[in-house]
Amino acid sequence: MALKIEPRTEIDRRLVWVTPLLAVALTVLVGFFLFWAMGKNPLVTLYHFFISPVRDLYGVSELCLKAAPLILIGVGLSLGFRANVWNIGAEGQLTMGAIAGGGIALYFWEQDGAFILPLMVVASILGGMLYASIPALLKTRFGVNEILTSLMLTYVATLFLSILVYGPWKDPDGFNFPETRMFSESATLPLLLENTRLHVGFLVAIAVAVLAWILMSRTVLGFEIRTVGEAPQAAGFAGFDPARTTWFCLLLSGGLSGLAGLFEVAGPIGQLVPVLTPGYGFTAIIVAFLGRLHPIGIIFAGLLMALSYIGGENAQVEVGLPQAVTGVFQGLLLFFILATDFLTRYRIRSVEAPAATSKGGMA
DSSP: OEEEEEEOSSOOHHHHHHHHHHHHHHHHHHHHHHHHHTTSOHHHHHIIIIIGGGSSHHHHHHHHHHHHHHHHHHHHHHHHHHTTOOOOOHHHHHHHHHHHHHHHHHHTTTOOOTTHHHHHHHHHHHHHHHHHHHHHHHHHHHOOOHHHHHHHHHHHHHHHHHHHHHTTTSOTTSTTOSOOOOOOGGGSOOBSSTTSOOBTHHHHHHHHHHHHHHHHHHSHHHHHHHHHHHOHHHHHHTTOOHHHHHHHHHHHHHHHHHHHHHHHHTTTSOSOOSOOSSSHHHHHHHHHHHTTTOHHHHHHHHHHHHHHHHHHHHHHHHHOOOTHHHHHHHHHHHHHHHHHHHHHHEEEEEEOOOOOOOTTSOO
């Protein structure tokens, strides 16, 4: 008896949308036994992980605050993934966008003006796009794999940020801490709710997701992206240029990642520091797949992943859970998404093993 993996002739579209819910349920189930093995009360820990963080308005505002950059980056990445453009370096593009926007804030430090924040937004988008243009150029001109180049550039961006905040941009009044000056009021995002940290970036992220949905479902460009990803030969016959699609997807995801970086430094952080996020650029990859590469689905996926961050911090305080459990949860979720996706597209069936033959040809 042997096992054989073969592709399904037809894929049930309902399963495509059910599998993310199944992946979440399996992650929670494994988490239950994980907490039990760690000597924690599983039900109490799950309560503090998933429910307690959002039981009041401030908790909900924190959830939306953390979801905004994940939604922005996830939407940008999803368009590229639909076209088989695998941008893995959103974290680096986020960092470069934050540096570009933060540089404007520092240049106009202690100055007031309604132009400062819009200028920061433009600079952050251009910073992310410029950084994403490097893997786009290498892929379309020399055929270099964009997965490797975009990923390696992430570490270059992180080191460049460290050089700035440890060196020329370090706050002279900051007691030698590696950080820049705090941005002035004109360089910070306006708040949506009083007594919270929620800023207008969340509304921008929702608007971007809706616009991306319209782009993908109602425009020729969206049809071109889908065709290049799903049927490259048909795209060639239709006259669609894969290089143009590659440039568009990488520049769009880079620009949105840069904007997400600005939302962090001009929002809850208020300055440039060596570590801007807990890895939003990488987590957004999970967000994109959990949302089925659909802009509206990514909104809900972004909220769920944001809850994993807040829940992990809350469980750390309430029940003494290690901080690393947040990463374990996210890793489990990605594993179950991929596993359920695999079973949606392929089936495993048992077959009779071929009989062993002797030297003389006798069975």
